[in-house]
Amino acid sequence: xxxxxxxxxxxxxxxxxxxxxxxxxxxxxxxxxxxxxxxxxxxxxxxxxxxxxxxxxxxxxxxxxxxxxxxxxxxxxxxxxxxxxxxxxxxxxxxxxxxxxxxxxxxxxxxxxxxxxxxxxxxxxxxxxxxxxxxxxxxxxxxxxxxxxxxxxxxxxxxxxxxxxxxxxxxxxxxxxxxxxx
Amino acid sequence: xxxxxxxxxxxxxxxxxxxxxxxxxxxxxxxxxxxxxxxxxxxxxxxxxxxxxxxxxxxxxxxxxxxxxxxxxxxxxxxxxxxxxxxxxxxxxxxxxxxxxxxxxxxxxxxxxxxxxxxxxxxxxxxxxxxxxxxxxxxxxxxxxxxxxxxxxxxxxxxxxxxxxxxxxxxxxxxxxxxxxx
Numbered sequence: 001x002x003x004x005x006x007x008x009x010x011x012x013x014x015x016x017x018x019x020x021x022x023x024x025x026x027x028x029x030x031x032x033x034x035x036x037x038x039x040x041x042x043x044x045x046x047x048x049x050x051x052x053x054x055x056x057x058x059x060x061x062x063x064x065x066x067x068x069x070x071x072x073x074x075x076x077x078x079x080x081x082x083x084x085x086x087x088x089x090x091x092x093x094x095x096x097x098x099x100x101x102x103x104x105x106x107x108x109x110x111x112x113x114x115x116x117x118x119x120x121x122x123x124x125x126x127x128x129x130x131x132x133x134x135x136x137x138x139x140x141x142x143x144x145x146x147x148x149x150x151x152x153x154x155x156x157x158x159x160x161x162x163x164x165x166x167x168x169x170x171x172x173x174x175x176x177x178x179x180x181x182x
Numbered sequence: 183x184x185x186x187x188x189x190x191x192x193x194x195x196x197x198x199x200x201x202x203x204x205x206x207x208x209x210x211x212x213x214x215x216x217x218x219x220x221x222x223x224x225x226x227x228x229x230x231x232x233x234x235x236x237x238x239x240x241x242x243x244x245x246x247x248x249x250x251x252x253x254x255x256x257x258x259x260x261x262x263x264x265x266x267x268x269x270x271x272x273x274x275x276x277x278x279x280x281x282x283x284x285x286x287x288x289x290x291x292x293x294x295x296x297x298x299x300x301x302x303x304x305x306x307x308x309x310x311x312x313x314x315x316x317x318x319x320x321x322x323x324x325x326x327x328x329x330x331x332x333x334x335x336x337x338x339x340x341x342x343x344x345x346x347x348x349x350x351x352x353x354x355x356x357x358x359x360x361x362x363x364x
Contacts (some may be wrong), residue, residue, distance in 0.1 A: 020201035023274065023312040052319060053270045053338055059239035060270070060338035088235045088242070092205065130205040133234060156235055156242035156338065 001036045003180050009034045013048035013064040020093045022062060024050065032064075037072055038173030044113045047071045047159055051160070059160040063089075063153040065096060065146035065181050070113055073099075073120050073143035084138030085117040087157035091128035094151035098134055098144040100125040110145040119169035128153070141168065183218045184361050191216045193335060195230035195246040202275045202334050204244060206232065214246075219254055220355030226295045229253045232318035233342070241342040245271075245335040247278060247328035250294055255281075255302050255325035255350040261343055266320030269339035273310035280308040280326040292327040301351035310335070323350065 010032040023177065033049040036042040048064035065071065074120030076085035089098060097109045109127065112120050122141045126134045128151075136142050162174050190193050191213040197207065215231040218224040230246035247253065258267035271280060279291045284306030291309065304323045308316050310333075317325050320340075344356050 025313045028313070052272055052315060055268060055270075055317070057268055057340040058270075058338055059241065060272075060336075086239055087236060088237075088240075090234055090242075131207045131210070135235060135237070154242075156240055158239040 001034070001040055001042055001176055005042060006034050006157040006176075006178055009042060009046070009048055009066075012066065012162050016064050016150060016152055017050070017062060022152070034176060035174070036176045037167070038175070038177060039072075039116075039169075039171065039180065041115075042115075043069065043173075044142055045070050045072050045151070054160045056159050059091045059155075059157045061153055061157075061160070063143070065094075065151045065153065067146055067148050067150040068111070069150070070110070070145040071143055072113075072116070072172060073122065073141055074165045075139050075141045076161075076170075077139050077164060077166055084134065085160060086138050087155055088135040089128060089144070090133035090154045090156070091130050092152040092154055093130055094149040094152040095147035096128045096144050097155055098128060098149065099125045099144060100126060100136060100142045101140050109147070116169055119167075121168055183216070183222055183224055183358055184275055186190050187224060188358075188360055191228070192295075194248065194333045198332060198334055199232070199244060199285075204334070216358060217356070218358050219349070220357070220359060221254075221298075221351075221353065223295075223297075225251060226296070227252050227254050227298065228230060231273040236342050238341050241337075241339045243337040243339075243342070245333075245337055247276075247326070247333045249328055249330050249332045250286050250293070251332070252292070254295075254354060255304065255323055256347045256354075257321050258343075259321050259346065259348055261346045267340050267342060268320050270315055270317040271310060271326070271363050272315035272336045272338065274329040274334040274336055275312055277329035278299070278310045278333040278335055279329065280310060280324060282308060282318060282324045283292065283322050284333050289324055291329070298351055300323065301349075303350060307321050317336055
């Protein structure tokens with residue numbers, strides 16, 4: 001991801017947060033995380049995040065998902081004998097389509113990323129509109145895509161250890177690589 | 183607390199949540215918790231809450247505090263060998279004055295509830311404006327009061343066990359008693 005693309009995504013995420021009435025500190029606003037999962041196709045597979053707090057017991061984040069953007073399939077395994085991350089997604093604005101393990105929905109609302117279809121394997125669809133929420137058990141494969149207006153989702157969870165996430169697509173790297181940074 | 187007072191407080195809390203852009207389900211809106219701590223002087227000592235999720239690992243709530251309203255001093259002790267609740271207060275709207283253990287601030291912004299002054303014993307003042315947050319360690323005495331515009335505060339925490347809270351005022355009962363319910 002180019003530094004200019006990162007900056008543009010941060011600004012777009014800030015506009016979506018602001019229009020939903022979310023107030024951030026200057027420091028938070030200048031550190032919006034933009035994850036392209038090392039795939040360098042942010043518009044298709046990517047996610048924007050603000051982490052409010054992440055202690056050894058709980059975590060709270062805002063997730064910003066641009067229209068049609070997909071967070072790739074992954075799970076949160078046990079780490080060092082601690083159960084994997086349990087997380088609750090609460091939709092605040094827009095609409096998000098969440099896919100978890102279980103009976104496949106057919107057809108699904110989401111459009112699978114063309115070049116990565118093989119890396120999406122769970123299709124039990126949960127549609128979340130503003131005010132609706134869903135809790136994902138630990139170590140459960142899931143992925144999600146925003147509807148045509150994009151989505152703002154609050155995530156409440158146990159401790160977050162992004163570096164331990166297991167993605168179905170083996171090419172994925174959780175840490176974004178930023179090119180041409182000055 | 184009379185049922186009519188409960189209903190009025192619920193409606194007022196819903197208006198504050200709505201004006202901050204918080205979207206609730208119908209079920210959540212009809213179950214806003216109004217805590218008068220068994221003291222029956224809600225305007226002085228009370229709190230309004232919506233609990234989004236409370237698992238054995240984490241909890242997320244919205245707290246609505248009316249102008250000048252005070253949540254009485256309490257702490258979250260260890261329960262059954264589990265460390266007490268750790269919680270992060272993030273101010274969303276208005277201003278909240280939080281008091282925790284430590285060096286006393288003098289003078290403090292809050293006005294102590296006249297009939298309960300003896301039950302407020304910690305005065306290290308933390309002022310939270312929108313976007314600002316503070317994390318309270320387990321088993322630490324704390325209390326808070328909203329400024330003149332009231333406040334909306336998101337609480338992120340480990341598991342919530344309200345029934346185990348220890349209040350400095352021994353008269354306090356965490357469960358509200360509603361009179362003249364039909």
